[in-house]
Amino acid sequence: MPIMQIGSLHLLVNRKAIKNLHISVLPPDGKVRVSAPEHMTETAIRMAVASRFRWIRKQQQDFARQPRQSEREMVSGECHYLWGRRYRLLVIERHGRHEVKVAGNNKLQLYVQPGTRDENKAWR
Structure with a gap:
C-alpha cells in the first residue's frame, strides 16, 4: 500500500473499487489506513483526512491509553x-x-x- 503523509500523520492508502472513502485507525499502535475509490484524487483524499484529523488523533490517544498485555513467558499459571x-x-x-x-x-x-x-x- 502506498504511504501518504499529511503533517505528522502517515497514511496507508488503498485504492479500490468502492464508492466512499473509509478511514480506519488500527490498534494497537494507531496506524491510519485509508480505503479510497480508485477515481478519487490525492487532493480529495488529503482534504477528507484533514477534515477528520481531530477524530483520528482522539482514536490514536485512546489506543495509547489502553493497557497492553505483557510479554508472555509460556509458564504454567500464566x-x-x-x-x-x-x-x-x-x-x-x-x-x-x-x-x-x-x-x-x-x-x-x-x-x-x-x-x-x-x-x-x-x-x-
Whole structure:
C-alpha cells in the first residue's frame, strides 16, 4: 500500500473499487489506513483526512491509553486469551509432538518435549 503523509500523520492508502472513502485507525499502535475509490484524487483524499484529523488523533490517544498485555513467558499459571476468553496455561513436558488443547472451561494445556526453549513454546 502506498504511504501518504499529511503533517505528522502517515497514511496507508488503498485504492479500490468502492464508492466512499473509509478511514480506519488500527490498534494497537494507531496506524491510519485509508480505503479510497480508485477515481478519487490525492487532493480529495488529503482534504477528507484533514477534515477528520481531530477524530483520528482522539482514536490514536485512546489506543495509547489502553493497557497492553505483557510479554508472555509460556509458564504454567500464566493467563492467555483465546477466542475472547481467558484461559490459565498449564505447560506439560512429555515426549512426542508439541500440542495445545483446551481443557475444561478455563484451562489451556501446552504439551512440549522436555528441555524445550521458551521461544519454541510460543505460538505467534
